[in-house]
Amino acid sequence: MLIEMKDVWKTYPNGVMALNGIDTYIEKGEFVYVVGPSGAGKSTFIKCMYREEKPTKGSILIQGTDLAKLRERNIPKVRRKIGVVFQDFKLLPKLTVFENVAFALEVIEESPRTIRKRVNEVLDLVKLRDKAKSFPDELSGGEQQRVSIARSIVNRPPVVIADEPTGNLDPETAWGIMDILQEINDRGATVVMATHNKDIVNTRKKRVIAIEGGRIVRDEQKGEYGYEV
Amino acid sequence: MKSRTLKRHFRESFKSLGRNGWMSFASIAAVTVTLLLVGVFLVLLLNVNHLGSQIEGDVEIKAYIDQTTKTEQYNQIKADIEKIPNVQSVTFQSKEEGLKELIKSLGKEGGAYLSKQSENPLPDRYIVKTKTPQDTGSVASEIKKVTHINKVNYGQETVERLFKFTSVSRTIGIVLIIGLLFTAMFLISNTIKLTIVSRRKEIEIMKLVGATNGFIRWPFFIEGIFMGIIGSLIPILVVIFGYELIHDQLSKKLDSVFIQLLPVYPMVLELSLLLVVLGALIGIWGSMTSVRKFLKV
Numbered sequence: 001m002l003i004e005m006k007d008v009w010k011t012y013p014n015g016v017m018a019l020n021g022i023d024t025y026i027e028k029g030e031f032v033y034v035v036g037p038s039g040a041g042k043s044t045f046i047k048c049m050y051r052e053e054k055p056t057k058g059s060i061l062i063q064g065t066d067l068a069k070l071r072e073r074n075i076p077k078v079r080r081k082i083g084v085v086f087q088d089f090k091l092l093p094k095l096t097v098f099e100n101v102a103f104a105l106e107v108i109e110e111s112p113r114t115i116r117k118r119v120n121e122v123l124d125l126v127k128l129r130d131k132a133k134s135f136p137d138e139l140s141g142g143e144q145q146r147v148s149i150a151r152s153i154v155n156r157p158p159v160v161i162a163d164e165p166t167g168n169l170d171p172e173t174a175w176g177i178m179d180i181l182q183e184i185n186d187r188g189a190t191v192v193m194a195t196h197n198k199d200i201v202n203t204r205k206k207r208v209i210a211i212e213g214g215r216i217v218r219d220e221q222k223g224e225y226g227y228e229v
Numbered sequence: 230m231k232s233r234t235l236k237r238h239f240r241e242s243f244k245s246l247g248r249n250g251w252m253s254f255a256s257i258a259a260v261t262v263t264l265l266l267v268g269v270f271l272v273l274l275l276n277v278n279h280l281g282s283q284i285e286g287d288v289e290i291k292a293y294i295d296q297t298t299k300t301e302q303y304n305q306i307k308a309d310i311e312k313i314p315n316v317q318s319v320t321f322q323s324k325e326e327g328l329k330e331l332i333k334s335l336g337k338e339g340g341a342y343l344s345k346q347s348e349n350p351l352p353d354r355y356i357v358k359t360k361t362p363q364d365t366g367s368v369a370s371e372i373k374k375v376t377h378i379n380k381v382n383y384g385q386e387t388v389e390r391l392f393k394f395t396s397v398s399r400t401i402g403i404v405l406i407i408g409l410l411f412t413a414m415f416l417i418s419n420t421i422k423l424t425i426v427s428r429r430k431e432i433e434i435m436k437l438v439g440a441t442n443g444f445i446r447w448p449f450f451i452e453g454i455f456m457g458i459i460g461s462l463i464p465i466l467v468v469i470f471g472y473e474l475i476h477d478q479l480s481k482k483l484d485s486v487f488i489q490l491l492p493v494y495p496m497v498l499e500l501s502l503l504l505v506v507l508g509a510l511i512g513i514w515g516s517m518t519s520v521r522k523f524l525k526v
Contacts, residue, residue, distance in 0.1 A: 050437070073442070080439035090434050094248075107440035109234050151438065 002028045002159065002190050003049065008058035008068075010044050010214075018044035019055065020214035026192065028158070031185045033201050034194040035225055036211040042194045045211055046163050049192065050082045051075055062159070080108060083152030083189075085162035089144045091136040091151075097123070098132040101150045108155060122150040126180055142173030149180055153189065160184055162193040166200065178204060201225040234444075242451035249427070253456060256420040260460025260511055263413030264504050267406050268468040271500055274402035279491045281395035288365055288388050290357040292372045293380040302377060307355065309375045315364040316357060324351040352379075363392060410511065417456070417515030422522075432523050442524045449516040457512025458505055465501040472497055 003026040010019040018041045026032055036042045047053040048060055051067045060067040065078055091100050098119055105115045123129045126146040136144055145165060152160055162181065166174035178200055185191045195201060201208060201224070208223030209216055218226065246253045294306065303321070310319050322330075328349050359368045365383050373381045435445050476493050483490065 052437075076436075076439045076441045078439075079437060084437055090430070090437070092431055092434060103434070104438040106237065107435055107438055107444055109231055112233070155438075 002026055002030075002063060003192075004059075004061040005048075006059045006061075008048065008055045008060060010041075010048065010053060011056045018214055019048070022058070022211075022214075022216060024209060024216060024219065026190060028190055029185070029188060031182075031191045031206045032193070033206055033208045033223075033225075034192065034211065035196075035201060035208055035227065036217075037227065038196075040212045041214040042211050043163065044214075046161055046192070046194050049159075049161055050084050051078060080155060081157050081159060083155070083157040083160040085145070085149050085152045085160065085165045087164040087167040089136070089141075089148040091144055091147055093136055096133050096135055097128060097139070097147050100136070100147055101154050104151050104154050110155075118154055119150075122154045125153075125183065126150045140173070141169050142176055145169060145173075145177055146180060149177070149184075153184055157189065159190045159192065162191065164194055164196060166195065166197050171199065174200065198225040198227070235447075238447040238451055241448035242455065245428070245448060245452055246455060252420050252423055253452075256417045256456045256512075256515070257460040259413055259416035259420065260457055260508050261463050263409050263416075263511070264461050264464035264508055265467060266409050267507065268464045268500065268504055270402055270406055270409075271503070272468060272472055274399065274406075275496065275500075276491055277395065277398050277402070279489075281391065283489065284391055288359075288362050288383065290359070290365060290369045290372060290381060290383040292355045292357055292375070292378050293352045293382070294354060295377045295379045296352050298377040303353075306375060306377050310355060310357060310372055313368055313371045315360045315368055317360045318358045320356045322354050322356055324349050324353050327351045327354060362388075410507070413511050414514050414518075417453075417511055418518045420515075422519035429523055432520075436524070445524060446517070446520055449520045450513060453512035453514075453516030454509045455512070456516075457508035457510065460512070461504045461508030464508075465504050468500055468504070469497045 005022050005024050008019055008022040009017075011017045020041075022045065034042050034045060044053055048055055048067070049062070051070060055068050058068060062078060063081065067078065070078060092103065095103065101119045101122060102115050105118060110118075120129065120132075123132055126149055128143060128146055128150065131139065131143065136147065139147070145168075149160075149162075149165070152162075160181070165181070166177050169177065174197060181191055181193065182204070205222040207221050208218065208225070210218035210223075210226060292310065294303070298306070307319055307321070310316060328351055331351070357368065357372060359365050365388055369381050369383050372378060432445055473493050476490050480490050
């Protein structure tokens with residue numbers, strides 16, 4: 001088992017109860033959609049997985065490491081096993097595409113040779129090799145998201161977590177992003193993706209976890225989106 | 230840490246210094262102003278101290294021997310005084326020597342007494358030095374109890390006033406310097422905080438891709454040191470050349486009153502070193518306190 005959540009609760013300091021007893025597990029190599037209305041706890045669920053938020057109660061095991069008990073200084077080690085893709089891309093505007101992707105390897109002190117090799121590999125995968133020297137503001141939204149994905153996978157994490165990766169993109173571009181995530185999944189990485197995109201969920205059938213009111217209300221293999229847009 | 234990583238940290242910190250030009254300038258200016266004040270205060274303080282210890286070193290107790298005492302008893306008196314705790318040295322001064330000194334100290338007017346040396350009215354005396362100048366009072370009252378000593382003189386009021394003055398000025402100086410240093414630290418930590426806010430996103434992303442806090446801190450650490458060191462340059466130049474100038478101008482005038490300023494070297498060099506170190510420390514402290522807040526992602 002790759003990710004296991006046991007009785008996870010999260011109450012924010014302002015009193016909002018975002019998660020109210022989550023129990024689930026995700027196997028190695030799965031592709032999982034996380035759906036649910038806004039404010040249902042999807043984002044908190046995702047954030048707990050890469051330890052941006054710490055659960056108030058319960059345990060979250062990733063490859064046997066409990067994120068709830070993780071000590072502050074060991075967080076970086078866990079983050080290196082998890083690639084995160086954001087809705088707003090979170091690229092550094094003053095760095096080129098190549099540098100943005102290389103950044104993830106620089107911080108773990110890889111050698112320049114390895115960095116060059118791996119960055120070029122992932123840029124090939126997301127089909128942005130020819131834009132390596134461009135700056136983020138010279139790219140379209142879809143291209144920026146592909147850079148963000150490239151950065152998330154460049155250090156070969158076993159898990160890729162995407163928080164509404166297609167949220168800011170037009171439908172056609174969104175499909176392009178899905179193709180890349182599918183490719184990453186086919187190469188063996190586990191992908192967990194929070195989304196509002198009904199078309200994608202209903203067309204590319206995968207496991208669907210639906211969260212409402214901080215609880216899992218539905219968990220189906222080859223599930224449906226199940227909400228009206 | 231790998232050397233290429235250290236190289237990266239240096240590169241990053243220089244880039245940031247340049248990129249946040251005005252902020253860096255403000256921080257450096259804050260260090261400069263503070264260290265300038267600290268430097269000037271330290272020069273003053275060190276000189277007051279020097280002056281104080283010069284005068285303190287001159288403090289001596291004159292113990293006058295009763296004129297009826299026989300010369301054979303003198304050794305006993307000396308031994309008695311030497312037994313008193315905190316006494317450093319006891320020197321005999323005969324009445325002839327005493328008179329010569331008196332005449333010398335009177336200058337031209339003293340010439341009148343030269344002819345009357347045979348009628349010397351002065352008693353023989355012991356000159357006593359204490360181990361620490363602050364013990365002068367208590368030692369003097371002990372000496373008074375020794376037999377055949379009929380009078381003790383050490384310029385009580387002057388000495389006590391002097392001690393008070395030097396200790397008060399030392400305390401005030403130290404308090405002022407500490408206050409100044411704290412002001413500088415807050416100024417710097419605030420300006421650096423502003424530069425970090427603009428780099429918040431960068432730090433956040435670094436953390437999300439698994440950078441350790443140490444890795445993130447390094448460039449800020451180096452940046453802080455650099456700002457501190459650059460900020461200390463002007464104060465150092467001012468201290469060295471300023472003091473050299475003042476020393477040249479003043480020391481001639483002060484010679485006539487037997488007061489000496491601290492020599493320019495090695496004092497200004499030691500002070501420069503201190504200012505560089507202080508600058509670097511202020512810089513490090515400022516940048517570290519402000520970066521800490523943003524590391525909790």
